[in-house]
Amino acid sequence: MWDLKPVDEKEFYEKVDNCKKPVFIDFWAVWCPPCRMMEPLLNDIMNMYKDRVEFIKVNVDINKKIAKAYDIQGVPSYMIIKGRKKIKEIIGASSKKQLADLIESAIKIIDSEK
């Protein structure tokens, strides 16, 4: 299991609005095998980046409003946001390198906008 508790809408916006760090969102669904396959890999990524990035897990079936707000077209989708603003995303199962690239490049964009 990707040991992170899924959040509901209230928790989601509270976390996002108050977080100083960029936020990595895992949009997932119960019925999505690639989402399950990503779990061990996401744990590794979280351990690698937890000091620099906040991690949130959003079940798209329960949190339809969040999925809609971020225009989620398929699962899994991985997104980096700062505040409520989308910085970068990747759709579909992804390798560790792809996720690391996603995070690193998003951080660069955020830093350059400071």
Add this chain to the structure above:
Amino acid sequence: MTEHNAHNTCWNCPMFEFKGGVDFRACGQSAGEVEEGFNMGSCKRRPELGFFDPSSVSFEECPEWEKSEYGYRLRKMKVMILGIDGYLGWSLALWLGSLGYEVSGIDNYSRRNWVKEKGSHTIVPIARMTQRLKKAKEILGININFREIDLLDRNKFREFLEEVKPDAIVHYAENPSAPYSMVDDDHAVFVQTNNVMGTLRLLFAMRDIVPNASLIKLGTMGEYGTPLTGRPIFEGLFPADAVLKWGDREWSLGGELTPRDPVSFYHVSKVQDTFNVYEACKYWWLRSYDIMQGVIYGVHLPQFEEDDDLRTRFDVDEWFGTAINRFVAQAVVGIPLTIYGTGHQKRGFLALMDAMQCMTRLINNPPPPGVYDVVNQLSGVYSLMELAMTVAKIGKEEFGLSPKIQRLENPRVEADEHPYEVIYKNLPDRFGFKPKVTLEEEIYRMFKLLTKPHIKARIEEKKHVILPRTHWSGEKREAKIIEIIDKF
């Protein structure tokens, strides 16, 4: 210990009815307009709950799911077995019936006819279906709702499905023989028509009549072949950390179907099934386990010991006799155990009773709607030579026989020497499977049964149909002997 399926929720339960369908996006497909408050539904068994979110109740919490030896299980779960007269079908019927499942099934007795066509018979005698059903009721107290139906008979099958409305369907009803599919074009066409069209009929019928039922579909490890690169044989779908590299870019292959490299026209039919089942899950939100099963061996279930009429079939002829089963029969009547080629070919194997345990665990763990999932169902990987040696040794030491092993030219087109790294972690890790039967123990039981005089006589009678005559090249002749081994 937590049961393997304790944290499943109504998403996994065939009793949950989604209100107006679910706003599903197949993985990676467009969502379209997202509607709000859509994923609610109700429970067929507990209408008092009204409409609720399916993630809110777990199996552990639901009184309709009770704890059992093989995880939580749905009370009075209805399981329909297609191919219930076969080696595995009959075994599973008695096994599940004894555990309290409501068992139904169909068969058209074609296996009995295919074996006759070869001029053989089941070595362990089996009763007619009427007698089987009567004994199951009298001795084990199991009521099996059986109908003689060809799965390709659309109307009859749909009528029966409508009548029973099963919660899970186990699909064994296919021709299981590689050599049979290689006899000539008539046989190849028959096998592919029977297997592929049968499954296609089933998928449409499920869509129309029992879309919430889970399908437990039998494939085979032979779908994968034996990749010579030595790359691992994953469980049907790539893990997320398997990547495709091209130039300086890389992509995860996570969740995509792994390559198949079937080894006969029979195995091709199973690969075609895999794609059809995969698509049906995607188009209609059916749910399925596609089981890549190793070779099953053995004769033992506790239920069989109660009465000879309860036993399951056991074949040793060149079309239907599988490796370990055939070796033991050969040893019993003093003909050499036949190995094709070097005998270094490696395959996955599983004892009959352990196969039943796996099936029960999968039945108890229906996938969520839309999910096509795969397990590699085996408990060990052995080379054929290693197995023949083990059989010969037990025959010699425990039963005073003097078995020999003979290597024949290989009638098949397959690699004799190959790497074989099979991943088979899903069943133990996700479904709590623990093998309970050792190879030696089951071989011992097989010798015990097959050396009984009336059974030994039945092998003697059919000695002449054991050696392979069906070559993948199309030739029909006995395979040449390369070497006889009598020292081990």
